[in-house]
Amino acid sequence: MTNDDLQFAHDRPIAMQQHDLLDRAGFAQRLALAISSWKNQESLVISLTGSWGSGKSSIKNMALEQLAAIQGSQVIEFNPWQWAGQDKLSSAFFEEISRVVQRKNPTEADKQLAKVLRRYEHRLNAGAAVLSGTAKWAPILLGSALVTTALGSVAEGTAAQVTIWTVSAVSWLGSLAPWLKQAAEWCTKRSKNLDQEAKDSELTLSQIRAELQKLLSARQKPLLIVLDDLDRLSAEQLKAMFQLVKAHMDFANVVFLLLFQRDTVEQGLQRAGFDGADYLEKIIQVPFSVPAISSGQLEAVLSGKLDAILANEQQLQQRFDKAYWDQMFQRGMRPFFGNLRHVYRYASTLAFHCRLLRGTEVAEVNAVDLFALECLRVFAPETYADMPRHKALLTNNEPFARQDEPQRARINQVINHLVFLAPSTHKPATRQLLQEMFPTLDWVFKNTEYDRQTQLRWLINSRVCCDDVFDRYFELSVPEQDVPNSLLHELARRIVDSGPFTTLLASHEEDRQAEILQRLFGLVDEFPLELSLAVVQTLLQAGDVVGRRMSFTNWSPRQQVVRLLRLFLLRHDDEAARSQLVIEAFAVGPGLVVVEQLLASEYALRRKADFGCLDDAGLEQLKSAYLCNLRELAERDPEAFLANPDFESYLYDLNRYGEGGDEGRRWSERHITSTTRFLQFAQTLVNTRSRYSGDGVTHIDEISLHSLDELLGKECCADWVARLDTGELSADASQILGLVKEALAHPARSETAEWND
Template sequence: MNHDELRFAHDRPIARQQDDLLDRADFAQRLAWAVSSWQNQESLVISLTGSWGSGKSSIKNMTLEQLTNNQGCQVIEFNPWQWAGQEKLSSAFFEEVSRVVQRHDPTEADKELAKVLRRYERRLNAGVNVLNQTAKWAPILLGSALVTTALGTVAEGTAAQMTIWTLSAVSWLGSIAPWLKQGAEWCLRKSNILEQQAKDNELTLSQIRAQLQQLLSDRQQPLLIVLDDLDRLSTEQLKAMFQLVKAHMDFANVVFLLLFQRDTVEQGLERAGFDGADYLEKIIQVPFSVPAISGSQLEEILFSRLNAILDSEPQLQQRFDKTYWAEMFQRGMRPFFGNLRHVYRYASTLAFHCRLLRGTEVAEINAVDLFALECLRIFAPETYAEMPRHKMLLTGSEPYARQNEAQRNRVIEVIDLLVNLAPMPHKPATRRLLKEMFPTLDWVFTNTHYDQPIQLRWLIDSRVCCEKVFDRYYEMSIPAQELPNSLLHEFSRRITEPENFAALLVTFEDNRQSEILQRLLGLVDEFPLEQSATVVQTLLRAGERVGRRMSHTFFSPRERVLRLLRLFLKRHEQESVRSQLVIQAFNALPSLVVAHDLLAADYALRRRGDIGIFDDLGLEQLKSLYIATVRDVADSDPDAFLADEDVASYLNDLNRYSETDNEGRGWVVRHVTSPTRFLQFARAYTSFQSIPTSNGDTRTAYISHSTLEYMMGLTRVSEWVVQLESIPLSGAGLETLALVKVALERHALDATATQE
């Protein structure tokens, strides 16, 4: 399959033995030999029966190819399904037979046989045609007594009389000329036919049959008449076709090959008033069934089609999980494929949908899930169409849903609903397929629960069981609000490029940054270990530049970076290696904010008795390096340091980690020496709390008076307040000053309450 050209698979029957994939050529050759060797005084009726899509027409085509190559007989193919009316079947049948007999370099005997066949057809169908056409024109022609007389003449006598009366009628009835003109034309044509019939009438039908018998008996090769698609006929057409075959079973050197699905034809004959099975037994002398297709043969063809699709879509190959595919196919998909037509129908539309969702650099879906869903779309379409209504339940993402008995019963009810929408033969496979695609429901059926790393892996692999991915499989596109896999792939590719990674990340809003970093957690195992130093540098740089906004339900991008870094470091078993990687990266690209978070997390783990990321020596080295860097930054540019939104954390760390007691407080005393710097200092220690109200939570800012007292002393703070009250301030300055005043007032109230 060409990468730039979409080609649909088709389910047309093969025409040549060289295209045989199911080892049926030998069967076709033996059938061809049986037909060509038939030389008898009576017809031979052979049936080739099989279910829809089992390959009847392919075997027929290979048989005819063999007969053509060996010149074993003359072949007439007649498809009665192409003829709409029952009354046309007999006429069309003999017309086609006579046409083929004299088609290619006919001998005199062939010409004579064709002539007698046409004569036979006219005699068989003349009465029917007259009655049918008369019934068609009678409502118009009976409007005139003269035309009625003309019809009576036609019924009684010669063609010449009929022509004269017809022309007179048309002339006399000029007021209805348009209709009567058509009637006259029919009568003129019929007069010519009747002239020929008058000659044919010199021979009885039996005499014409005798002529046919003799001509057929003299042939050196049999005539093979192939009747295909009999199971598509209406009840009346089916009855007429089998009656035609039955009526001519005594013709010599004629072989009928009938192709149909047996149960369908038997039911049609029963509707026509026959005992279907018994009636077929009386007509068919040699019944054949299409050889069964082995499961291995069918799978081989299916797999070759799937491999062709994957070869043309390299993006799908990148994350194709062979283990997952094997489980999906063996447990769920295999029963859906019973014949070649199933394979061809499935492969055709699958190729199209793979093209839609292949992405730019990586696939936007999971290929195995797409293969499985396509099974449902083709073979259980009602189940497929119903699934989006239950997206939240199937993906385990319903808000407030608990994994309790009530929810368990609800899941079972929905799965039963989806299964019952599938056709009866596909219900068991549909149930298994749903369970394979949605491990989010394993807690219901096997009491199995999955931790977050596995769920992140599902998300990275774009599994349909993930709520954020599910819609792609139905919308056949990436929703605008979703993260395309190609973007994540680009971040993964830049993980060893610190500046490029950070530059791309900061082009997104904070919530988008957080989502990207969360999704990258599932790709940590793919970050190159051999370039670990560069990867750590990249994450330090990203932590320095990403947003820091967070909420109760939303992790900040900085927190996501920290978790990503910790997960990557844990891929190295030795704590000493982790320590040196971070120290080396920090020396190259200092990131105060990430170092602060790493130290705080490791010391918190140690206080609880847990094992941290670093070894003891490495932790002390990182702490010393971090404090020295904070001190240098703070002293070199106090204004820039105070403007950093994390300055409060750094000052607290100077107090906590420095060998000098209260180094952070000492720095404040030395450098907060102007109203502007005091406002920056106070703003850095501003905190927020949510207060429930009738209209929802209200976010309120405050400054802790105990913090002001510890870091600066309240006496000095009061002096700054007095000084600031005499200076014109902007809106932000006024807000900060107001918070400081409130803090002092709270301190005074607390002091009074303590004294009382």
């Protein structure tokens, strides 16, 4: 089978012993030998009972295969479920037996037996046929005593009488001519059949039975009549079928093999007016039950099916967690599989859904979670269908939710509801499966919480418990807004090659860059330590090309790069080694953005007496290298430096880390030498403040007086404003100038900005 082939596993019963997976061939062979040895005795009724899907038909097929091999019996398979009415059931039963008896190279004895069987069937069913036909025409014929007399003649049965009386009836009841014409035609046709039956009726029913008994006794091998699917019959059909078997239990060399689910048949007989268990005990002489399936055998078949699926799904294989699978199967999935039919149903649809979610290079889902959810989808479909409605709760991602007693009670209520939707036999397993799939709820069930690193591993392994990947398990595709695993693993592979990595990352929208980088946190442990310098160089370069926009709730892409770098550096135990990696990488390539933020975070940690990522000596060395690069950039091309989006931050860093505490301000004083440069300088200081009200969000642009003073000086700014007031300005320039005036005129107001984006 090629990788693009998809075959569903059927749950039909096996036909040959060579396909036996459960070691039941021996049982079937012994059953066949017992049947073939039943000779010259009254009929034998054997039952083979078992639940739906337990393998009754498979055992029957293997037994028939054995009987054919040893020529131990002539087999008639009769499925009463195909016949709807009680009268049809009886007719079809004997008709099928007589047809099979003379089907292949019949002897004279077989032909005679078939003939007598048909005669026997005609006698048994003749009265029922007449009554059925009479009932059909009764509404038309009730108004005529003459027609009633005609029917009486029919019952006595010659064709001449029927014809005479029918013609008389039609003449006498002319107003009913159309209807009575049809009645006459039926009566004439039926009379011919009855004339033939009259010839057979010269023998009494007892005489026909005696002849049938004699022919059956003379046979050298028994006649095996197999009745399957009895548990599918209605109560009345069950009653008719078992009465049929009971009425003919005294025939020699006849063996009945009845296959059914016992409790279902007992309940059906109960509805038909019998004591089901007692009634079966009187009919069945040799009851057998389907041999139990050992858990080991069934699990071996299931494992074989799953191995075959994984063999065709390389992506799912790559990150298949054997330990997690063992835990999931033993604790949650095992109870769902009671017979082979369960295995086949499950394996068929699982193969299909694996194909949908396998991804291009890596799987887009966790294989174990997919296997577990397929259990719910097949065996507890209502539970599966209702789970998406509770996504936020199951993934522990509800806004403003707290891990308190009310939330604990709410989670228990939802889990109880999902379990309630499962079939009664699967409720305990459903509860266990939900708890295994969603460790996000372990704080409720086990009083256990997990650190951020563990949660990142769940995310990178595409566990269903993660809010970011939950939907794909139910939508059976990767939602367009999701970050596909194939992209993450492609970036992880390119992490040692800065050009391809940054090109691929920069090809995505700014908001998506932040999400992609956050998802990469879970793959940090897979970045190659032996190529650490190349990894750090790539991350430094990425910081210069990704977006810078952040929001209340999300880090900016460049901040995510710094966080990713710190996670990678922490894989090195030695602080000095970490520092040297960054210093060496910064010396050979770009990286001002990342180093600027790394320095800021390291010094902030030290101010709080916390431990940073770098050692003290390495931090000072990195700061010196950063200042050197920053000064070179600022002096080489002042115009470009002034136009840099990070100009404000760089000036602050020159003040903070440079000589005298005002190096950035002194640079501004030297290089802002025209109104154009002043307006460009002021433009870099504009921040947008968001004000929220009942009517919506208002965005307000403003410039901080503190920034003007720190980076150029209030007096110098006021001089430039005075010069600009005398000339004509564009609309944009006028707006910038107005913001500077506002800051200088109302310093208190300009310092009240809350948060700027």
